[in-house]
Amino acid sequence: MHSFQDLSKIFEEKFNIRHFPVHPKLLYDAAQYLLTFGGKRIRPVMCIMGNELVDEINPDSWHVANAIELFHNFTLVHDDIMDKAPLRRGMATVHTKFGDSTALLSGDVMLVAAYESIKNINKDYLQRILKIFNTNAMQVCEGQQLDMEFEKRENVSLEEYVEMIGLKTSVLLASSLQLGAVLGGAGMGNQQHLYDFGKNLGIAYQIQDDYLDVFGDPGKFGKKPGGDIASNKKTFLLIQAMNAASPGQLEELHELLKNNDENKIDKVTSIYKSCKVDQWAKELKHKYFANALQHLEDIAVISERKKPLEELAHFLLDREA
Amino acid sequence: MHSFQDLSKIFEEKFNIRHFPVHPKLLYDAAQYLLTFGGKRIRPVMCIMGNELVDEINPDSWHVANAIELFHNFTLVHDDIMDKAPLRRGMATVHTKFGDSTALLSGDVMLVAAYESIKNINKDYLQRILKIFNTNAMQVCEGQQLDMEFEKRENVSLEEYVEMIGLKTSVLLASSLQLGAVLGGAGMGNQQHLYDFGKNLGIAYQIQDDYLDVFGDPGKFGKKPGGDIASNKKTFLLIQAMNAASPGQLEELHELLKNNDENKIDKVTSIYKSCKVDQWAKELKHKYFANALQHLEDIAVISERKKPLEELAHFLLDREA
The missing domain is CATH 1.10.600.10 (Farnesyl Diphosphate Synthase)
Known part of the structure; x- marks a missing residue:
């Protein structure tokens, strides 16, 4: 059994690599850029913790955790474009540094890279993992859409707001835990x-x-x-x-x-x-x-x-x- | 054995459905919009033809063909945003009709929907299909990036241009055929x-x-x-x-x-x-x-x-x- 802090450190070491090829340089430097900001890596670590809740760590969990972190960063890149955010954690956002078009594309390749990471797991789990991952991905997009719509509306009910926040931020935490648990046989x-x-x-x-x-x-x-x-x-x-x-x-x-x-x-x-x-x-x-x-x-x-x-x-x- | 024209008709009938949920309406109407333009559906049909080249049609081919057409339309939506194209085949592009942000997100959900379609195939093929699909997806993004970079450069060699066109437009035709062939056991x-x-x-x-x-x-x-x-x-x-x-x-x-x-x-x-x-x-x-x-x-x-x-x-x- 590991603490969050232990797993965060282990994951960070594994994740701290170049995730993309070299050419075309601009595209893949843009895709790599945000990944190097570091952080607590809460979501991928929750996947490992969900796994360890039910069993010893299944090595496939690291592939799925990797995919989760790539997915999370993909959403940040695209959200920042939509929100026209100049900064993230005090640093220039991807589109500020690389331009909107390259940033958009770099988000796309991050999402594809997430699926490429998932692809590596044992085929007996692959369909179940993809189903949860896809459902979550759609929901996160739905949350972002509702968030943008709510910003333009004068009145939003608490119920609507909870739904939006749930989709935009919470389902990924929930799914990360569940994905790990599935790999542990829960x-x-x-x-x-x-x-x-x-x-x-x-x-x-x-x-x-x-x-x-x-x-x-x-x-x-x-x-x-x-x-x-x-x-x-x-x-x-x-x-x-x-x-x-x-x-x-x-x-x-x-x-x-x-x-x-x-x-x-x-x-x-x-x-x-x-x-x-x-x-x-x-x-x-x-x-x-x-x-x-x-x-x-x-x-x-x-x-x-x-x-x-x-x-x-x-x-x-x-x-x- | 079927002709291209036969398969095009069969695919069009299968594809002519609502691919997305109803809510949030704006997001999913945007995602559905381009899919209803119709067309020859060359890429998904090439998947079926690649399959039929080596065997009777494997029903899983339709899932992969569906994913290919969703993927292709995802690239069109995002490319049109990057190119600031007002029209596609004489109709307003997705971002012209729904705004840049919703168009961007609608492309994202189209890509996720493509993977959700692939998920349905026999698990014995899933890893191989994902590998080809992902490699192709990365290459198409690379092609779009190079295309944007070349538009800004005065001189582009024929060799570079062939590489770019190959990535941007040809690998998807090639992969579509290959994906079908894999499902046929080639x-x-x-x-x-x-x-x-x-x-x-x-x-x-x-x-x-x-x-x-x-x-x-x-x-x-x-x-x-x-x-x-x-x-x-x-x-x-x-x-x-x-x-x-x-x-x-x-x-x-x-x-x-x-x-x-x-x-x-x-x-x-x-x-x-x-x-x-x-x-x-x-x-x-x-x-x-x-x-x-x-x-x-x-x-x-x-x-x-x-x-x-x-x-x-x-x-x-x-x-x-």
Whole structure:
């Protein structure tokens, strides 16, 4: 049994290679670029952890983990084009550095490379793995589409927003765990609980992320607070504020979203507070977190094997929201 | 045994369905849009023909053919975004109708749908089919990248241009045939000859296409001649003219490419003629066509089984160049 931190290190070493040929240089340098940013590699490691939950690590898990990380980076490259994002983690995005067209194509080859990695696994698992991987891939695209549509809409219900966030960010966590579990021979019941653990964890994480962006300790999280407010991003907090605000506050909120008031962040934050959006977000996060832990609890393996996933859940969610 | 025309009709009927879910509507309507344009469906039908060359049709061929057509349309959607093309076959391109971001995502889901179709085949073939499919997919992206790079360069050698066209357009024809042959149980030697038949045929076809754009009978081909010249597109003819032109003609050619002379098409055509580019193109096409037919000849199956492919080759290439 390995901890998340151990597996993260092992995966990073394996992943830290050139994944593409040399020629055409521009295309494949663009495809390689984002992969070298490093990071915790949460998703591929969750695949290995899903595998180790039920058995010793099946070497095929590394192929699938590799595919998951390639897929995740493919979505980042294409999303950044669509969002016209200049920076990712403080670095120029792929399209900023290589141009939109090469970036688009580089995303395409990253997706193909993901499937090429999957291809290497034992053929007895290949169809089941592809089915889960494809379903997840479609859902992540659906999530991105809904996200773009919601950005243009004035009103989005909490239910719609949870659906979108689930698709855009949580199904990949859930699927990564499930893919590993399938390779470990898990039964359908355990697969489903593990999937639901990942999905609920992902939603809880997103709520925490939205909360910390506004209410987090800037010293601890290294970002100026209110970035989401400044960019008018729809978040759990904004959606709830729209629900809970008085008619007067709602009008003020709409005004603030339309104009670039120099105290916009403070003013929106103060509306959030007076609508108790902060308290609401904490409670909602805890609800999803508790759901996640319940599904982990319900997996029919000895509790010793669940420890690394439990630790990971606390590592990801035990921040100040 | 079936003719190309028979198989084209059968495939079209099978393919003429909704390939995507309903929600999110915009995303999946965009993904479906181009698929309904119809057409000869050359690539998927070549997969079935590759299969029937060696055996009765393996039902799995239809899954792979379906994947090939989805893949081909994915490349068209993304290429049109990169090329900023407003129209395809006289209709608005996907990004013109649905916007760049939704078009980009719709291409992504088309590629995933292609893999979902492949997933359905007998697991004993799955790895080999994926390997060929992935290699081809990477190469098509490489071809598009080189094409974009060549458009910005003044000088491109014939060798480079043939490599690019081979990747961008011919490997998919070649792979489609090979994928079908693999599903029919063809040996490696036959697979290679069939692949080379498709690759040479594709290059011959492209040379013919470039020739007809300038020298074709406008009444027969329904397009005004010289579209490629008007848009400064690099073609076999332009590449060869650059090689064969006198210093004076070369200077004139560069001038014509830079400025929008109202008689540009006539003037470039006249340079082509005086450099004998038309004759050269006919000969080059015939060289690749003869190569293709030789590879077909070299496939170790009874000649009766090769007839439909031979007919297809003549159907595609027996135009006036």
